[in-house]
Ligand SMILES: Nc1ncnc2c1ncn2[C@@H]1O[C@H](COP(=O)(O)OP(=O)(O)O)[C@@H](O)[C@H]1O
């Protein structure tokens with residue numbers, strides 16, 4: 001535990017990202033310690049998704065540093081400029097705000113794609129189908145199926161992903177991310193579009209998964225009930241800048257945050 | 269009814285325009301020698317009638333589609349759906365599937381013994397197209413990379429054999445792998461600069477690549493012989509002297525075997541870790557990358573794997589017809605192969621095989637229509653896109669059997 005305290009699993013310092021003249025991220029600091037659930041909140045357009053994209057390699061940060069460190073690893077790795085697939089290999093996995101499944105593939109195959117970076121079979125193996133290739137493939141199938149069971153999706157395993165109900169698609173994205181064996185799971189508005197019952201189940205699920213897979217979680221979410229009850233710490237963003245950070249209790253009473261949120265509802 | 273009137277009126281307008289526009293070309297016959305101009309009124313009227321029929325059908329269909337009528341309820345598509353259901357029923361059953369393969373094998377093996385030399389030739393040609401279509405199916409159907417200049421890789425394989433034989437005396441069996449390798453390298457060469465391109469842009473660049481290769485072959489006269497091509501390419505050696513017909517049959521069997529190998533290998537590739545990554549690439553590039561797939565590697569694999577089959581097919585073509593020239597590798601050939609993939613069903617192995625056989629054999633047996641071949645193709649293509657965009661025999665999902673799933677539920681494949 002002490003070791004973990006020494007190196008956060010994710011440390012972001014002075015992260016900025018410009019889009020032409022627009023500064024979508026401005027000097028943002030954030031850290032996540034092993035086993036923590038951290039929420040990133042803020043009004044629409046605050047830059048939360050951009051933050052995710054910078055951490056997972058989809059965008060290259062304009063300025064600042066992103067360091068990740070798998071619990072137990074000695075030295076953190078700098079993620080700036082790394083390709084997304086390398087970052088996933090390292091152990092960061094994400095879901096997308098606007099679901100990005102592989103629609104024409106089956107539910108099982110979607111999760112098997114998550115196994116891609118943990119398996120090796122190449123073209124020759126595919127053609128010869130030797131024992132090792134087949135064993136590896138069966139292992140992928142079994143693990144993918146187990147994950148589906150974990151996320152209550154087992155009955156759908158043969159269906160095309162596009163035919164799943166909305167809530168199930170969100171869970172499938174989580175299953176697919178888990179298949180990459182991450183230490184940090186990044187969820188971009190996982191409860192968006194869910195009803196209160198589903199949101200509650202999702203909350204339980206995240207807690208369960210954290211225990212079971214020893215995860216740290218970074219969560220973007222608008223549902224305040226979920227954020228407050230789930231998170232260990234909360235970071236608040238507005239107009240690309242971080243305006244507050246602290247425990248749910250601190251955030252609840254932070255005047256800056258109250259202003260930002262009330263301001264938003266004024267505009268709405 | 270109001271809607272019916274509108275549809276009728278629009279059909280009339282459309283047909284009138286069509287006849288008016290095509291009138292000078294199709295309905296006026298000018299005999300320059302005799303200084304006579306004949307106007308074919310019957311033809312104009314006939315065309316008008318046919319156009320009205322077509323456009324009525326067309327608009328009626330779209331009208332129904334717009335108003336939520338199940339598109340599957342139309343006669344054509346339900347017939348096709350029934351057909352592909354049966355097909356899948358047959359092929360997913362192990363006994364039938366292997367006996368289906370047996371029939372294919374038997375027909376393929378016996379054909380030269382019972383058929384004429386002409387038939388042997390056109391079937392050998394059809395088998396080559398099956399190879400090409402399956403190869404392109406990797407890039408276009410499975411990985412979703414729209415490659416338009418595919419004939420270029422075919423040409424590279426053919427010229428690899430033709431030229432290596434002419435200049436260095438290399439034999440068929442050395443050139444067969446070399447041709448595939450060179451085509452795959454060309455695929456990589458094309459792949460690197462287009463890594464960031466998708467869809468239409470990729471299509472245009474690959475189209476350009478196809479033309480560049482053809483023009484190079486045409487204009488590097490000192491090396492390639494220009495439009496004269498490369499002649500007297502030898503057939504592969506056999507253990508004994510073969511008569512003309514025997515060596516024809518020999519080539520036929522080689523091509524047949526190569527096609528079978530292609531079918532097996534492409535099917536295995538599709539159902540593998542690599543194949544799954546290719547399909548993910550087709551569905552969503554950003555998500556694939558975020559899920560740990562190296563886009564660069566996978567795209568290059570798609571290009572190289574796709575083009576190497578064209579290389580093999582090219583070597584086989586050169587060996588069979590003994591003469592190659594740039595005229596055999598035009599955009600028309602690329603388009604032919606692409607239509608096989610699209611008509612057969614993107615990513616579907618059996619669909620593409622059937623489509624390739626039908627599209628190469630039908631024109632031979634329907635000589636009467638050969639002038640209108642391209643027209644028929646176009647019409648067929650448009651109709652397919654409307655009634656059955658997923659192709660003749662849509663790609664079948666592979667059946668997996670996870671350890672945890674209830675036994676027995678793994679059978680059947682489709683949920
Ligand atoms: N690729 C992009 N190009 C230009 N502007 C972008 C891009 N991505 C995000 N932005 C802008 O950055 C700001 C933050 O967006 P985003 O991170 O999606 O907000 P959030 O997820 O907090 O709602 C928005 O103003 C958005 O328009």
Ligand SMILES: [Mg+2]
Pocket residue numbers: 048049050097
């Ligand atoms: Mg967002």
